Amino acid sequence: MEVVICADAQQQGRLAGEVVARLVGSRPDAVLGLATGSSPRPVYADLLARVRAGALDLGGVSTFSLDEYVGLPEGHPAGYRTEIREQLTDPAGIPVERVHTPPGDAEDLPAAAADYERRMERAGGVDVQLLGLGTDGHIAFNEPGSSLASRTRVKTLMRRTREDNARFFGGDVDAVPTHCLTQGLGTILQARHVVLLATGEHKARAAAELVEGAVSARWPATVLQWHPHVSVLLDEAAASRLELADYYRETWAAKPAWQGL
Numbered sequence: 001m002e003v004v005i006c007a008d009a010q011q012q013g014r015l016a017g018e019v020v021a022r023l024v025g026s027r028p029d030a031v032l033g034l035a036t037g038s039s040p041r042p043v044y045a046d047l048l049a050r051v052r053a054g055a056l057d058l059g060g061v062s063t064f065s066l067d068e069y070v071g072l073p074e075g076h077p078a079g080y081r082t083e084i085r086e087q088l089t090d091p092a093g094i095p096v097e098r099v100h101t102p103p104g105d106a107e108d109l110p111a112a113a114a115d116y117e118r119r120m121e122r123a124g125g126v127d128v129q130l131l132g133l134g135t136d137g138h139i140a141f142n143e144p145g146s147s148l149a150s151r152t153r154v155k156t157l158m159r160r161t162r163e164d165n166a167r168f169f170g171g172d173v174d175a176v177p178t179h180c181l182t183q184g185l186g187t188i189l190q191a192r193h194v195v196l197l198a199t200g201e202h203k204a205r206a207a208a209e210l211v212e213g214a215v216s217a218r219w220p221a222t223v224l225q226w227h228p229h230v231s232v233l234l235d236e237a238a239a240s241r242l243e244l245a246d247y248y249r250e251t252w253a254a255k256p257a258w259q260g261l
Contacts (some may be wrong), residue, residue, distance in 0.1 A: 013042025034131030150184030
């Protein structure tokens, strides 16, 4: 696990954007795993800037989103299908048939979850997976207590998660669905490279557990300690509880530029 303490969210976006740009430069048909919420938005802004400058073509990639609320209809403004299309895939020119999101409005959710896993497998698996980090340590919607080997499935959202996401529903926590369809922790671990971003002091405890704590279902993100290629991008506030912060700064400063993340 590599930890990079960044000056701000813009630096996080540039570093993660460079990961994607390098990948797509060598593999135009790469498979990208996409996250929603505030954390990945600087990455999407960076990628769109590269596309608009003519430095990057995302037209050949396929994308698989992490999760979707159960019960929201297609086109709902707070739905993750809508968010991904608005934030990245439509303006980047990624064909809609290459953009995949768990179908939270499916009639048979277990069957839809199994089919989503098969679609990722048929696509060749995820090359780069972007992740945010919940204040309670969740990644995707794998809440505390999730099986570390879990696959795509229906999960019940904790009250705290719904409160954190109420801002996308006009501040009304009761409007936030109670269930979601989410990739599991075992699914996420199959991505070849995981890039996790977290900003703000409210993420500091979860970030410290992720990087320096024990692997535990209490803090689901800690399962990433088992992954061979994880890049953790934190701002100063999110890194404020790391005991080895100075070491992470030293190793990043001494890293050869050609290596990248």
